[in-house]
Amino acid sequence: MHDALVAWLRVAAGRLHAEAPALTALDQAIGDGDHGINMDRGFSAIVAKLDGQEVPAGSDPAADDTTATADLLRLAGKTLISTVGGAAGPLYGTAFLRAAGAVAGGQPSTAAAFVTGLEAAAAGIGALGKSTTGEKTMLDAIVPAAGAARAALEAGGDVARVIAAAADAAEAGALATVPMLATKGRASYLGERSIGHRDPGASSAAILLRVLADSTARP
Amino acid sequence: MHDALVAWLRVAAGRLHAEAPALTALDQAIGDGDHGINMDRGFSAIVAKLDGQEVPAGSDPAADDTTATADLLRLAGKTLISTVGGAAGPLYGTAFLRAAGAVAGGQPSTAAAFVTGLEAAAAGIGALGKSTTGEKTMLDAIVPAAGAARAALEAGGDVARVIAAAADAAEAGALATVPMLATKGRASYLGERSIGHRDPGASSAAILLRVLADSTARP
Amino acid sequence: MATNAPVAMKKLVNRVEDLVPESLAGLQAAHPDIVRIDAPNQVVLRADGPVQGKVALVSGGGSGHEPLHGGFVGLGMLDAACAGNVFTSPVPDQMEAATRAVDGGAGVLHIVKNYTGDVLNFQMAAELVAGEIEVSSVVTNDDVAVQDSLYTAGRRGVGVTVLVEKIAGAKAEAGGSLAEVTATAVKVNAAGRSMGLALTSCIVPAAGTPTFELGPDEVEVGIGIHGEPGRRREKLAPVDDMAEWLVSPIVSDLGLSRGDAVLAFVNGMGGTPLIELYAAFNSVSRILGGQGISIARSLVGPYITSLEMAGFSVTLLRLDDELVRLWDAPVHTPALRWGV
Amino acid sequence: MATNAPVAMKKLVNRVEDLVPESLAGLQAAHPDIVRIDAPNQVVLRADGPVQGKVALVSGGGSGHEPLHGGFVGLGMLDAACAGNVFTSPVPDQMEAATRAVDGGAGVLHIVKNYTGDVLNFQMAAELVAGEIEVSSVVTNDDVAVQDSLYTAGRRGVGVTVLVEKIAGAKAEAGGSLAEVTATAVKVNAAGRSMGLALTSCIVPAAGTPTFELGPDEVEVGIGIHGEPGRRREKLAPVDDMAEWLVSPIVSDLGLSRGDAVLAFVNGMGGTPLIELYAAFNSVSRILGGQGISIARSLVGPYITSLEMAGFSVTLLRLDDELVRLWDAPVHTPALRWGV
Numbered sequence A, B: 001m002h003d004a005l006v007a008w009l010r011v012a013a014g015r016l017h018a019e020a021p022a023l024t025a026l027d028q029a030i031g032d033g034d035h036g037i038n039m040d041r042g043f044s045a046i047v048a049k050l051d052g053q054e055v056p057a058g059s060d061p062a063a064d065d066t067t068a069t070a071d072l073l074r075l076a077g078k079t080l081i082s083t084v085g086g087a088a089g090p091l092y093g094t095a096f097l098r099a100a101g102a103v104a105g106g107q108p109s110t111a112a113a114f115v116t117g118l119e120a121a122a123a124g125i126g127a128l129g130k131s132t133t134g135e136k137t138m139l140d141a142i143v144p145a146a147g148a149a150r151a152a153l154e155a156g157g158d159v160a161r162v163i164a165a166a167a168d169a170a171e172a173g174a175l176a177t178v179p180m181l182a183t184k185g186r187a188s189y190l191g192e193r194s195i196g197h198r199d200p201g202a203s204s205a206a207i208l209l210r211v212l213a214d215s216t217a218r219p
Numbered sequence C, D: 001m002a003t004n005a006p007v008a009m010k011k012l013v014n015r016v017e018d019l020v021p022e023s024l025a026g027l028q029a030a031h032p033d034i035v036r037i038d039a040p041n042q043v044v045l046r047a048d049g050p051v052q053g054k055v056a057l058v059s060g061g062g063s064g065h066e067p068l069h070g071g072f073v074g075l076g077m078l079d080a081a082c083a084g085n086v087f088t089s090p091v092p093d094q095m096e097a098a099t100r101a102v103d104g105g106a107g108v109l110h111i112v113k114n115y116t117g118d119v120l121n122f123q124m125a126a127e128l129v130a131g132e133i134e135v136s137s138v139v140t141n142d143d144v145a146v147q148d149s150l151y152t153a154g155r156r157g158v159g160v161t162v163l164v165e166k167i168a169g170a171k172a173e174a175g176g177s178l179a180e181v182t183a184t185a186v187k188v189n190a191a192g193r194s195m196g197l198a199l200t201s202c203i204v205p206a207a208g209t210p211t212f213e214l215g216p217d218e219v220e221v222g223i224g225i226h227g228e229p230g231r232r233r234e235k236l237a238p239v240d241d242m243a244e245w246l247v248s249p250i251v252s253d254l255g256l257s258r259g260d261a262v263l264a265f266v267n268g269m270g271g272t273p274l275i276e277l278y279a280a281f282n283s284v285s286r287i288l289g290g291q292g293i294s295i296a297r298s299l300v301g302p303y304i305t306s307l308e309m310a311g312f313s314v315t316l317l318r319l320d321d322e323l324v325r326l327w328d329a330p331v332h333t334p335a336l337r338w339g340v
């Protein structure tokens, strides 16, 4: 899991950098125009950490991999908290920290680890942000993603299928924020005028999961 | 002379009001964009003074007319000084005060009074402004106007002809400021960039003399 | 006619990413007697801090609101200010560093503007020093443009933050305990309300384009301080009317009535010059005068801004003798100074 | 991409012709403890004036440069400021009224910025009180953008005027005679130089359109303070370079060299926010530091403005002990306050 995670974080950083202007534009419409910049900064910092680290090339035993994965998720979470700022920093950071906790316990499979981690992430965001679905936030991508992943897992899907289900659901969820009235975050100040715009945090969440699905789909 | 002067001041005020945007536009190009506003304010104030005054309807005896004319020129000058501000206020104000002094001495004819008054006005502006022709100021309209008026007078011209000569020369003089490099007033700060624009003060001077010529030409 | 919103970005910057650190370096270069900068953490500290035995005040938030907060560091006001990127809350590490740097043994008050990002990051910072330094926190939420906090992240912290920093700072300077200083900050926040409007948008340097577009005759009413769009759009109107749009909701929300005395704060959003701000103050003064509300203290100028946005906000603070005394107490910071 | 010059006029005004009187009324409403307004004459007076036995300082000029001059009336600075219409010198009647109102028996100093209009009107005012009140006058002319005064109306009075008002004001407050206060003002003017640039134009309210047009990547260098176009046009550049354009001519004109100490004043033109002004101060500080010139005192902010124009100017004043002492002396005005 660890190496796949490293690969994902690197590709995700590249994609967020490319998508930063688009995410920022979404945030200009209903926020303060920095979400793309913030995410780009945070993920670049993760890559810098990865580059600086002596990462053991491939730690074979399953137990080691679990620990390494959890450590890596924790590193990512802390880095996001320390570099992103704004609302997204603590929220995404907490998501990664919670995922680390869930993974650290050990899971029967990579697919199960992913689902449990995503569920823990969603719960962590909701607890910190005092938010739930339908409020036009990143949770509107992440909660359905976790639900779809759980369903795919229970239907016997492999890790690729499970992550693909999560990515599809996240994208649908992000799109579904368009007609929503924001009641959390900066967009909530707009009242009715928040309607008709896609939430930037939900969009960045969907991007992260799509990148993961793409890289997992590959052999 | 007094009544003609009153009529002139009233028509001039109307014309300056109409031309204020154009004069201001000239001042935006090489100054600070207030000359039209300033002149409009000053001449409106003169009209307000005229309206408020019990002007003796028509003071017949020549001596009385001379005094009344000089008083009126002095009133106009003081009003301009007290209301126009900027460079134009003291300069035009002084011009009227000097003209008053010249007229007060008594002149053989209205035409002679006009020429002497205009010469005194030009000299007053030059002394106060430490300026002369060729510096791209109102003097480039007024000095040639005084010269042309003197020539017309010496050639035996009547008052209409003398004033017409002054107005024509003032307009030509104002136009001739276009290629000049300003060395006095705000436009001088532009250096070479002052070239290619008509001086606002020369333009307002030409307007004043044209209005006078028009009203004098009428029977 | 085009709008007068800035469309092309024209700013005094070198590289966009260096704007905040270079601006902080400039603050230090200009006021070495008052502040010193912890550059790696982007924290502005009192030059003479930590002040032993005094409750320390830490605030912070995204940059772009200058002089808030760094310009308010100094005697009688803040002990430290954390500067985030433009319009982006700083991170907990900065707040932790600030809290540790200013602690003089009497506890630290965090003054936090109510935005999700600011609240969450300060909350995390407080956890990072828990058990080591006594921290209390006050969240300012004075913006009456945000009406129903059931359906929003709650009222935003805007103009009253300046007043909280000044008045709680005076209380701390006078030897107040952490509980007392916190209570003073809470009291000011409770007694103050604000509302603002924008004549133009502003450009976040890293974005490079205006956050919103306004027509040449349009005004965005109920804005925050991050270039966010406001609650509604109106046609440009005489300043008397625009002042009324802001003052009315504040007066009714605060329940001000004849005989009350207030501090009136007319704040510029960054691009509006003083000649206009004083004209706006004149409108506010006439409106309040007409209702028998007296202005006992005042503040006029750009103190909590949105980059180069044109516009203004009004903050009214109901005064009592204690608040007047603390307001008048000496202050010596880059942006507010008197009595020293 | 369009320019970010304001094209449509959006200002906080009622009727354009009421802007100056209403802004003055706002100044009085906000600072009744410091100033009072002679409304018919548009003169801002010290609330506690005339101060018997003290030399009085009178300045004035067109409006649109706020806080100059009205915001500098108060203890340790001006006794009166005459406000003309926007960018138009006031008239002699105003200056006469101001001079009579502030005379405390020790004479009156007129501080006049070098513009033909200001000079001529103050000159006429002095004549109006000649024989009754002892008046001396100092004409500030610090703008190095105007090079050859043989071919111009002479260098304009810009940023140094603020410093003259502060320092000569301190000299008068300390009991200096009219000759001494005048000599101090002359000394400051001689020891200070300025230069400015604009990122945008500005709109004179009565004109309604920008005084000049600038492309989206153009900078007007060598501007005055009346929205006049400058001496040349450059492409927008990093603030370090733009600061260099301003600092270099000043340093060479003043003949500053290694070991000299200066007061560095980075002034905002009205629409440029503090975050950028401090970035500019950082550039100025680096440039001077590189030449071994030390910044002993500083001033950063919008103090002599051109309405809402974006841009900045730099003023450097060569300091000696006397000037430092007078600069540090107490001042209590709406816009500058310390030590009281």
Ligand SMILES: Nc1ncnc2c1ncn2[C@@H]1O[C@H](COP(=O)(O)OP(=O)(O)O)[C@@H](O)[C@H]1O
Pocket (backbone or CB within 6 Å): A027, A031, A032, A034, A035, A038, A039, A085, A086, A087, A088, A089, A091, A125, A128, A129, A130, A131, A136, A137, A138, A139, A184, A185, A186, A199, A200, A201, A202, C087, C088, C089, C116, C117, C118
């Ligand atoms: N209370 C919350 N719960 C969950 N997500 C939130 C909450 N508040 C904000 N968000 C998410 O954060 C995103 C904004 O992030 P960002 O722009 O980086 O921070 P900021 O709003 O501080 O500028 C929003 O689009 C939204 O998805």
Ligand SMILES: Nc1ncnc2c1ncn2[C@@H]1O[C@H](COP(=O)(O)OP(=O)(O)O)[C@@H](O)[C@H]1O
Pocket (backbone or CB within 6 Å): B027, B031, B032, B034, B035, B038, B039, B085, B086, B087, B088, B089, B091, B125, B128, B129, B130, B131, B136, B137, B138, B139, B184, B185, B186, B199, B200, B201, B202, D087, D088, D089, D116, D117, D118
């Ligand atoms: N020294 C001078 N001598 C003669 N005329 C001058 C002088 N300085 C300026 N002027 C005239 O004054 C005009 C400008 O007037 P105005 O715009 O009203 O004043 P200001 O320049 O103070 O804004 C110029 O166009 C010029 O004709």
Ligand SMILES: [Mg+2]
Pocket (backbone or CB within 6 Å): A027, A031, A032, A033, A034, A035, A086
């Ligand atoms: Mg944002």
Ligand SMILES: [Mg+2]
Pocket (backbone or CB within 6 Å): B027, B031, B032, B033, B034, B035, B086, B186
């Ligand atoms: Mg002019």
Ligand SMILES: [Mg+2]
Pocket (backbone or CB within 6 Å): A032, A034, A086, A087, C062, C087, C088, C089, C117
């Ligand atoms: Mg933000």
Ligand SMILES: [Mg+2]
Pocket (backbone or CB within 6 Å): B032, B034, B086, B087, D062, D087, D088, D089, D117
């Ligand atoms: Mg003028």
